Amino acid sequence: xxxxxxxxxxxxxxxxxxxxxxxxxxxxxxxxxxxxxxxxxxxxxxxxxxxxxxxxxxxxxxxxxxxxxxxxxxxxxxxxxxxxxxxxxxxxxxxxxxxxxxxxxxxxxxxxxxxxxxxxxxxxxxxxxxxxxxxxxxxxxxxxxxxxxxxxxxxxxxxxxxxxxxxxxxxxxxxxxxxxxxxxxxxxxxxxxxxxxxxxxxxxxxxxxxxxxxxxxxxxxxxxxxxxxxxxxxxxxxxxxxxxxxxxxxxxxxxxxxxxxxxxxxxxxxxxxxxxxxxxxxxxxxxxxxxxxxxxxxxxxxxxxxxxxxxxxxxxxxxxxxxxxxxxxxxxxxxxxxxxxxxxxxxxxxxxxxxxxxxxxxxxxxxxxxxxxxxxxxxxxxxxxxxxxxxxxxxxxxxxxxxxxxxxxxxxxxxxxxxxxxx
Amino acid sequence: xxxxxxxxxxxxxxxxxxxxxxxxxxxxxxxxxxxxxxxxxxxxxxxxxxxxxxxxxxxxxxxxxxxxxxxxxxxxxxxxxxxxxxxxxxxxxxxxxxxxxxxxxxxxxxxxxxxxxxxxxxxxxxxxxxxxxxxxxxxxxxxxxxxxxxxxxxxxxxxxxxxxxxxxxxxxxxxxxxxxxxxxxxxxxxxxxxxxxxxxxxxxxxxxxxxxxxxxxxxxxxxxxxxxxxxxxxxxxxxxxxxxxxxxxxxxxxxxxxxxxxxxxxxxxxxxxxxxxxxxxxxxxxxxxxxxxxxxxxxxxxxxxxxxxxxxxxxxxxxxxxxxxxxxxxxxxxxxxxxxxxxxxxxxxxxxxxxxxxxxxxxxxxxxxxxxxxxxxxxxxxxxxxxxxxxxxxxxxxxxxxxxxxxxxxxxxxxxxxxxxxx
Numbered sequence: 001x002x003x004x005x006x007x008x009x010x011x012x013x014x015x016x017x018x019x020x021x022x023x024x025x026x027x028x029x030x031x032x033x034x035x036x037x038x039x040x041x042x043x044x045x046x047x048x049x050x051x052x053x054x055x056x057x058x059x060x061x062x063x064x065x066x067x068x069x070x071x072x073x074x075x076x077x078x079x080x081x082x083x084x085x086x087x088x089x090x091x092x093x094x095x096x097x098x099x100x101x102x103x104x105x106x107x108x109x110x111x112x113x114x115x116x117x118x119x120x121x122x123x124x125x126x127x128x129x130x131x132x133x134x135x136x137x138x139x140x141x142x143x144x145x146x147x148x149x150x151x152x153x154x155x156x157x158x159x160x161x162x163x164x165x166x167x168x169x170x171x172x173x174x175x176x177x178x179x180x181x182x183x184x185x186x187x188x189x190x191x192x193x194x195x196x197x198x199x200x201x202x203x204x205x206x207x208x209x210x211x212x213x214x215x216x217x218x219x220x221x222x223x224x225x226x227x228x229x230x231x232x233x234x235x236x237x238x239x240x241x242x243x244x245x246x247x248x249x250x251x252x253x254x255x256x257x258x259x260x261x262x263x264x265x266x267x268x269x270x271x272x273x274x275x276x277x278x279x280x281x282x283x284x285x286x287x288x289x290x291x292x293x294x295x296x297x298x299x300x301x302x303x304x305x306x307x308x309x310x311x312x313x314x315x316x317x318x319x320x321x322x323x324x325x326x327x328x329x330x331x332x333x334x335x336x337x338x339x340x341x342x343x344x345x346x347x348x349x350x351x352x353x354x355x356x357x358x359x360x361x362x363x364x365x366x367x368x369x370x371x372x373x374x375x376x377x378x379x380x381x382x383x384x385x386x387x388x389x390x391x392x393x394x395x396x397x398x399x400x401x402x403x404x405x406x407x408x409x410x411x412x413x414x415x416x417x418x419x420x421x422x423x
Numbered sequence: 424x425x426x427x428x429x430x431x432x433x434x435x436x437x438x439x440x441x442x443x444x445x446x447x448x449x450x451x452x453x454x455x456x457x458x459x460x461x462x463x464x465x466x467x468x469x470x471x472x473x474x475x476x477x478x479x480x481x482x483x484x485x486x487x488x489x490x491x492x493x494x495x496x497x498x499x500x501x502x503x504x505x506x507x508x509x510x511x512x513x514x515x516x517x518x519x520x521x522x523x524x525x526x527x528x529x530x531x532x533x534x535x536x537x538x539x540x541x542x543x544x545x546x547x548x549x550x551x552x553x554x555x556x557x558x559x560x561x562x563x564x565x566x567x568x569x570x571x572x573x574x575x576x577x578x579x580x581x582x583x584x585x586x587x588x589x590x591x592x593x594x595x596x597x598x599x600x601x602x603x604x605x606x607x608x609x610x611x612x613x614x615x616x617x618x619x620x621x622x623x624x625x626x627x628x629x630x631x632x633x634x635x636x637x638x639x640x641x642x643x644x645x646x647x648x649x650x651x652x653x654x655x656x657x658x659x660x661x662x663x664x665x666x667x668x669x670x671x672x673x674x675x676x677x678x679x680x681x682x683x684x685x686x687x688x689x690x691x692x693x694x695x696x697x698x699x700x701x702x703x704x705x706x707x708x709x710x711x712x713x714x715x716x717x718x719x720x721x722x723x724x725x726x727x728x729x730x731x732x733x734x735x736x737x738x739x740x741x742x743x744x745x746x747x748x749x750x751x752x753x754x755x756x757x758x759x760x761x762x763x764x765x766x767x768x769x770x771x772x773x774x775x776x777x778x779x780x781x782x783x784x785x786x787x788x789x790x791x792x793x794x795x796x797x798x799x800x801x802x803x804x805x806x807x808x809x810x811x812x813x814x815x816x817x818x819x820x821x822x823x824x825x826x827x828x829x830x831x832x833x834x835x836x837x838x839x840x841x842x843x844x845x846x
Binding site for chain 2: 064065067068069078100103104266268298299302321323375379381416
């Protein structure tokens with residue numbers, strides 16, 4: 001008798017959808033196979049696709065509140081408008097913005113995300129209440145100012161100490177120095193040292209735009225990844241968001257140091273940053289995962305959109321219709337995200353974290369189903385998700401979020417916008 | 424008293440969403456304004472966004488049956504597998520494949536589409552039954568064979584004569600010579616002549632891939648658009664699908680001749696064809712509209728996906744975050760499609776065809792709603808559509824298609840796949 005079992009579904013196991021039953025004990029998958037399973041709680045997955053939950057590996061969650069605030073402006077003008085609003089975000093705003101982002105993620109099949117922002121206690125609370133899994137970091141900006149750096153590192157460290165392991169381990173708290181263009185090498189090394197002391201990870205923006213690439217080269221005489229490597233910053237502890245502007249030998253460096261890279265295709269297009277060298281990085285053996293980035297530069301947290309987009313962009317960028325195959329991009333969106341952040345999940349396999357989603361296989365866009373893998377990767381809208389299980393707990397059932405009042409969150413977020421409109 | 428009225432919605436008028444009521448008489452919009460409206464049938468659009476229906480300007484509808492049949496192969500291998508299956512498609516298959524495609528289009532807000540395929544009588548029947556609007560053409564392939572050309576032109580001509588204007592004008596039947604690499608200049612001129620005689624239009628693939636561009640140059644000593652212009656083929660009657668590989672002066676030719684171009688962003692990425700010069704074409708004054716292409720090379724008929732993708736691709740291709748603005752890409756997906764095919768629709772305006780869709784403004788991904796235009800363009804999944812009106816008739820209500828048995832269509836399409844699997 002398992003705590004929870006899922007029967008009669010087509011389960012994504014070893015890169016294909018096959019008939020299997022799943023038994024869950026506590027927060028882990030305890031059984032996967034053809035035998036009948038019984039549970040305290042049973043889900044009939046007939047007519048459903050059962051797969052590991054999606055991992056959104058780079059977000060600024062509460063930026064939902066800035067979704068559509070300003071659009072279609074040159075990048076620098078847009079950024080300055082966005083920063084004006086961000087400066088006004090209160091703790092309460094960040095809480096509700098996070099709730100809205102989590103609502104969207106749960107409904108579109110994301111079971112875990114990695115966030116970097118501020119007022120992070122509020123994000124952690126929202127994660128606790130809603131049942132989703134998260135890797136959280138306070139985004140530290142030091143700007144070469146020692147005093148500011150001390151303050152930032154203190155906030156970041158306290159956040160790690162306060163929240164790491166909270167809610168049965170659903171929260172992992174790590175460090176988030178913003179980027180090499182907003183943090184000095186000296187500060188980054190302090191962060192590295194602190195991360196080693198606390199045995200935790202580092203989430204950082206690197207090589208997002210050509211501008212950044214050129215600026216770093218001008219300032220330090222070397223490109224971003226080389227700069228970080230030369231100071232000894234790079235290791236398995238480091239997760240790089242974007243990595244759009246990397247040269248061949250920088251890809252080798254990322255691989256050798258064990259750095260993971262988060263590809264954010266929609267955001268990279270929207271802000272005109274470029275198309276990351278995902279195929280080259282995967283071929284080199286780099287662990288590449290997928291993210292949406294903040295809602296202001298996307299404008300959704302629909303990871304199914306990123307899955308299709310990532311694959312299509314590699315096909316056009318490499319000139320090969322067989323580039324970034326369906327199973328590889330789905331692995332990026334699931335297992336690689338969990339791996340990057342040191343979590344034993346992202347696979348339907350005994351011993352893995354029970355973070356599982358179910359999709360309605362009978363949607364008109366999924367028919368006919370020669371191979372459900374292709375339906376999921378190339379034909380999903382993002383609204384096919386019927387059930388979401390995180391850490392062994394059911395949090396979405398028949399499309400309804402069980403852990404939050406959807407209408408209240410939407411009304412609250414809608415009202416908050418007035419505060420920014422008068423700006 | 425109107426036949427149908429829509430009250431209390433936020434309506435997309437002159438590039439913004441504003442409060443307005445709409446009165447419909449027969450198949451036309453008869454009133455748009457602030458006054459109360461009464462109708463035989465009344466729709467309360469409170470909490471809804473009301474906008475012109477989407478025009479999918481390039482499809483091969485029944486290719487739904489090949490969706491996900493083979494994926495992630497080099498282009499030529501993929502094509503040969505697809506052609507093997509297409510050769511087996513019976514009239515009945517094309518009917519059910521079309522029904523499935525229309526089902527998906529209606530549910531995702533498409534009110535009209537332009538299709539080029541074979542067994543077109545079956546497509547026309549499906550259009551008639553389901554209430555959608557369509558511009559249909561029999562795809563003629565002559566391959567420089569006079570006898571085959573005669574046969575093809577006969578089928579194409581009969582199709583135009585049989586179906587043009589059917590179902591209260593919901594069907595427009597036009598000519599569909601496949602492409603300059605499958606039809607000789609002599610044949611294309613015969614088609615042009617016939618189109619003039621019958622006063623109708625021509626839908627043709629041009630300059631989709633670099634391979635085609637180079638092949639035509641090798642064969643004729645000039646690039647595709649120049650070739651077509653030199654033989655006098657181009658005019659306002661011509662709608663070019665793709666137009667990815669066009670040089671500066673070819674863009675000027677397209678503009679001068681009044682040719683419309685259908686941009687198919689997802690398909691162009693998936694088949695590694697390239698990124699079309701949409702910004703340059705729009706700047707030159709070319710009428711550019713949007714399409715999904717066939718489901719095998721996409722794999723959906725979700726035009727909301729193409730809207731966002733088209734805008735994002737232009738931003739990265741031009742290096743400008745302010746390229747292809749929200750209102751411009753939405754015009755491409757609506758008004759420009761209707762214009763290309765000579766239909767007076769795609770706008771909420773008195774006198775226009777009553778092809779209107781409604782979206783649920785309270786979806787979590789649409790909140791907060793600083794400007795619903797940005798929600799629709801950058802944050803749609805494609806499943807926000809609640810109501811669809813075509814030619815003055817309601818065909819989707821609260822997400823349910825009123826004109827077809829959804830379950831039956833899905834079951835039928837799912838069963839048909841067995842026929843191709845044993846191949």
